[in-house]
Amino acid sequence: MRYVHTNIVARDWRALAAFYETVFGCRRVGPQRDQRGAWLDRGIGIEGVTLEGVHLRLPGWGGDGPTLEIYSYSPMAEGVHPMPTRPGFGHIAFRVEDVPGTLRAVVAAGGSALGEVSGADVDGVGRLTFVYARDPEGNVLELQSWS
Numbered sequence: 001m002r003y004v005h006t007n008i009v010a011r012d013w014r015a016l017a018a019f020y021e022t023v024f025g026c027r028r029v030g031p032q033r034d035q036r037g038a039w040l041d042r043g044i045g046i047e048g049v050t051l052e053g054v055h056l057r058l059p060g061w062g063g064d065g066p067t068l069e070i071y072s073y074s075p076m077a078e079g080v081h082p083m084p085t086r087p088g089f090g091h092i093a094f095r096v097e098d099v100p101g102t103l104r105a106v107v108a109a110g111g112s113a114l115g116e117v118s119g120a121d122v123d124g125v126g127r128l129t130f131v132y133a134r135d136p137e138g139n140v141l142e143l144q145s146w147s
Contacts (some may be wrong), residue, residue: 005055005090010137013053013072015110020068023105024094026056029067031078050074052147060095068092081138084114091132091140099129102143110136 010016020026036050053071057063084090096102100117107113112134119129130144 003066005069007069007071008137008139009076010053010070010072011076012137013070016137017054017056017070018133019109019111020056020070023102023109023111025059026068029055029057031069046075048075051105057088081134082140082141084132091142093142093144096143099131099143100143102134106133106135106141106143111141114140 008016017026017028021028032052032054034050034052040051041047041049049067049074051071053065053069055066055069060067082089082091094102103113103117114132114134117129117131120129122128125146126143127147129147130142133143135141
């Protein structure tokens with residue numbers, strides 16, 4: 001068994017993929033997806049659905065690591081923005097060298113700060129510096145650094 005990918009459903013998959021490529025250095029893997037048909041309807045459980053998007057290789061894992069799958073679906077169901085404390089998928093985390101600098105890059109690329117840069121000594125692990133932020137579509141990110 002092996003972990004393969006995490007999916008983000010995006011209103012604009014092209015813009016969101018560009019954000020992750022620019023800020024975190026993710027790289028496209030494989031072809032752009034443009035899928036539809038009865039096989040997709042059956043697997044998703046929604047009739048007449050189509051999807052477009054890409055897979056992005058996550059940084060730090062080499063050529064065979066997990067990907068971030070960014071898709072836009074049609075039709076698109078509307079919902080509320082994720083919150084770090086709501087049950088279900090909470091956030092994705094990136095270990096970075098410079099938490100404040102990466103937060104500035106997130107904001108400059110269309111994301112936003114959710115919290116303030118903070119830190120604490122974690123027993124047996126080290127010093128954690130972190131902050132929560134949002135990507136341009138409101139998905140929660142954690143930026144963290146350990147020393």
